[in-house]
Amino acid sequence: MVTAMRWTHWLLPAMLCMASPAFAHAFLQRASPPVGSELPVSPSAVTITYTEGVEPDFSTIEVRNAQGARVDKADPHLLGGDQTKLSVSLPKLPPGQYTVTWHVTSVDTHKTEGRFNFSVTP
């Protein structure tokens, strides 16, 4: 009985911890345009959906062309207020390969980053 009571003293806080909102590292879940895709027309934006919510003030998406010049409009923002969707606007892009580099801080302050390419075909 005493042993059982000792266990409950530990178990209850543990269960509360398990039940509290949990956030994790924000990794890329999907992207638009898709990772490694070839597009017949220029996309109007790059939008990345993360596995967790991100802090827009501490998160960036950069898009560069094959020469390394930055081509995005430097306006990273949440799409529709959804903290899992970070977007950056693009001008009309000429055909070529583009590299997307992202750095984000999730809502629980974990930092993650990644990079992928897409191309616009002639």
Added chain:
Amino acid sequence: MPKTTRLAPLVVVAATLATQHAFAHAVAGARIFVNTNLIDDPGVSDEANLPLISLQSPDGKSWVTDANVEYDKTITPALGFGVGTDYDWIANDQTDFRKSHGGFDDPYVQLKYRWFLSPEHEFISSVAVTQSFGRAGTTNIESGFDTTTVSGYFGKGFGDIPFDPIRPFAITGELDYNMPNTGPSRGGSITTWSGGLTLQYSIPYLQSQIKDYGLPNILANLTPLVELGWTSAAGNSIMRPTDNPTTFLLGTGAVWTGRYYAISAEVLWPLNGAAGHNIGAIGQFHLYFDDLMPNTLGKPISQW
């Protein structure tokens, strides 16, 4: 046949398993180094394996089942400690379980420090000191002597190499120097080297960094891998060299990584007679406390 000779293969297997400490995961840039089974990964984190189970036959007749549990806690983002132990079950005769026996192996504590991290090059390296306590386990299972182990770890992702087909690959490695520090006991006290290498192919990396093939989750979160574990005697032995032979063990399998946990399974292939005489198996259930409870147990103590 002297008892020590009959026990020698079991001691070798137990020593091999005892070096398989601390199975945290690690992140370097866009690379996640998954928790591996034969060697530790190169990171420091808030995690636990509950449990890591292996099944091996050291002599072709008896079977050793080892269940390892371990909890790892960060003190700072780069410094952590771990505590763990193993429960071993030795079945000497598959037809008569009365000839089996089991008990706890040497418990251990570990201090691990990540001294180098290069996110850009997906490179990470750590060092660790582990102390096991030889007479704290079960008689006839524990080693009978304390051991201090000094370890070095590295992990390198190939994501910075401009050739897409090999960018999902990564390698990790571990090298240990195991120093018994309570003198000879039961014929097992000898300084040894141990360690290993892993080659990993990260499908999550492929999907998120190179080409999204739209794979279903069960495949998209999978990391197939090959591991090579190794042990050998170091320096002069007070015993015959055959009592502490070099062992090579190959593991082939995969790790499935979820948001809060990972599951892995591998087939174990003894590459020489000293490493065993039958195909074995190893697997684990692994919890990520840094993601599961980021504001409590999953946070470094320095940030509490």
